[in-house]
Amino acid sequence: MRIDYTKVNMFWERGIIMSSSVIDMLQLEYQRFSAKEKEIADYVMRNKSSINNINIRDLAAYTNASMSTITRFCKKVGCSTFVDFKIRLNREVDQPRNQTDFFIRTQQIHNDIINATAEMLDTDRIEQVVQYIKKARRIYVYGLGSSGLSALEFKYRLMRMDIVIDAVTDSHMMIMSASLLGEDDLVIGLSNSGRTLEVSDALNAAKKRGSKVVGITNFDHTPLSEISDLCIFTPDIGRTGDVNFINSQLAIIYILDVISLLLLEDEHLLNARQQTLKALYSAE
Numbered sequence: 001m002r003i004d005y006t007k008v009n010m011f012w013e014r015g016i017i018m019s020s021s022v023i024d025m026l027q028l029e030y031q032r033f034s035a036k037e038k039e040i041a042d043y044v045m046r047n048k049s050s051i052n053n054i055n056i057r058d059l060a061a062y063t064n065a066s067m068s069t070i071t072r073f074c075k076k077v078g079c080s081t082f083v084d085f086k087i088r089l090n091r092e093v094d095q096p097r098n099q100t101d102f103f104i105r106t107q108q109i110h111n112d113i114i115n116a117t118a119e120m121l122d123t124d125r126i127e128q129v130v131q132y133i134k135k136a137r138r139i140y141v142y143g144l145g146s147s148g149l150s151a152l153e154f155k156y157r158l159m160r161m162d163i164v165i166d167a168v169t170d171s172h173m174m175i176m177s178a179s180l181l182g183e184d185d186l187v188i189g190l191s192n193s194g195r196t197l198e199v200s201d202a203l204n205a206a207k208k209r210g211s212k213v214v215g216i217t218n219f220d221h222t223p224l225s226e227i228s229d230l231c232i233f234t235p236d237i238g239r240t241g242d243v244n245f246i247n248s249q250l251a252i253i254y255i256l257d258v259i260s261l262l263l264l265e266d267e268h269l270l271n272a273r274q275q276t277l278k279a280l281y282s283a284e
Contacts, residue, residue: 021092021119021120022077022078022079022085022088022089022092023045023048023089023092023116023239024116024119024120024235025077025078026041026044026045026077027218027219027233027235027236027239028219028220028233029076029077029220029221030219031194031219031220031221031222032076032220032221033073033076036063036065036069037069037072037073037076039063039064039065040059040063040065040069040070040073041073043059043062043063044089045238045239048089048093049093051086051089051090052086052089052090052093055082056070056071056082059082070082109245110250112239113235113237113239113250113251113254114250114251114254116235116239116251117234117235117250117251117254117255118254120233120234120235121232121255121258122232122233125230125231125232126232126255126258126259126262127262128230129188129214129230129232129259130259130262130263132186132212132214132230133158133163133186133259133263134263134266135184136164136184136185136186136212137164137182137184137185138164138165138166138184138185138186139158139163139164139165139166139185139186139187139188140165140166140167140168140177140178140181140185140186140187140188140206141154141155141165141166141167141168141187141188141189141190142167142168142169142174142187142188142189142190142199142202142203143167143168143169143189143190143191143199144169144171144191144196144198144199146248146249147190147191147192147196147199147248147249147252148167148169148190149249150190150249150252150253150256151167151168151169151188151190152167152169153253153256154167154188154256154260155167157256157260158260158263159276160272160273160276160277161263161264161269161270161272161273162268162269162272162276163263163269168202171198171202174198174199174201174202175201175202175205177202178202178203178205178206178209178211179205179209180209181206181209181210181211182209182210182211183209183210183211185206185209185211185212186211186212186213186214187202187203187206187211187212187213187214188214188215188216189202189203189213189214189215189216189217189224189228190216190217190252191215191216191217191224192217192218192234192236192237192248192252193217193218193219193222194215194217194218194219194220194222194223194224194225195222195223195224196224197223199224200222200223200224200227203215203224203227203228204227207227207229212229212230213227213228213229213230214228214229214230214231214232215227215228215230215231215232216231216232216234216252216255217231217232217233217234218233218234218235218236218251219233219236220233232255234251234252234254234255235251237250237251
């Protein structure tokens with residue numbers, strides 16, 4: 001396979017190691033696709049199990065695109081040709097699911113998301129976030145809706161480690177708190193789409209005050225990823241192929257689990273957590 005070194009260099013310049021997964025690249029590059037390329041990507045993700053059985057003319061017909069557009073699309077995700085694209089995609093596609101047993105289906109979806117998150121995980125970036133947390137005077141986690149629930153979960157975990165942290169789930173309060181931050185503070189923004197303007201506006205305000213800004217999101221080339229000093233990417237639940245699956249926070253919680261475990265390698269943080277848990281148990 002020929003590698004697009006222009007794309008590789010672009011990713012290195014941004015501090016992002018290019019994934020060898022076609023599905024990961026379809027997600028990360030999605031915001032940079034043209035409208036027609038987004039249609040092609042959407043079609044591929046909806047029909048990824050059967051793409052291997054069609055040729056480039058078929059895909060062009062199904063998506064009302066030209067064959068040259070299909071070829072350019074394949075090159076944008078690091079594949080030299082449509083055949084190369086099909087081969088690599090076919091390697092990543094799982095075996096057919098049991099669609100009738102809801103218990104097995106739910107387990108499969110959870111496994112898929114966890115495995116995809118682990119494969120996308122940049123360990124250097126995770127370790128850098130851990131260092132940011134340890135050095136920060138105070139930490140704010142911003143998130144709206146379901147992401148706000150994840151922000152609260154992270155707050156409760158780190159509070160037990162004697163870390164000064166708050167979760168902000170109201171857009172007005174985000175701007176207010178960001179306006180009072182300084183160079184020793186850290187802000188973590190949670191948004192699956194990366195386009196929750198209230199979150200990215202608050203992160204921008206915090207960055208202007210000199211604070212470190214970390215984003216956790218599904219997509220690159222979004223307001224959240226662009227404003228972040230460091231961004232951690234997670235798989236989009238749309239990759240499961242099940243439109244009824246509603247747990248949009250599973251991948252984010254996995255990331256927060258990893259960060260929490262790494263923090264607890266610190267003896268002071270571990271002792272603080274044990275002390276707070278002991279106090280909680282004795283109060284019951």
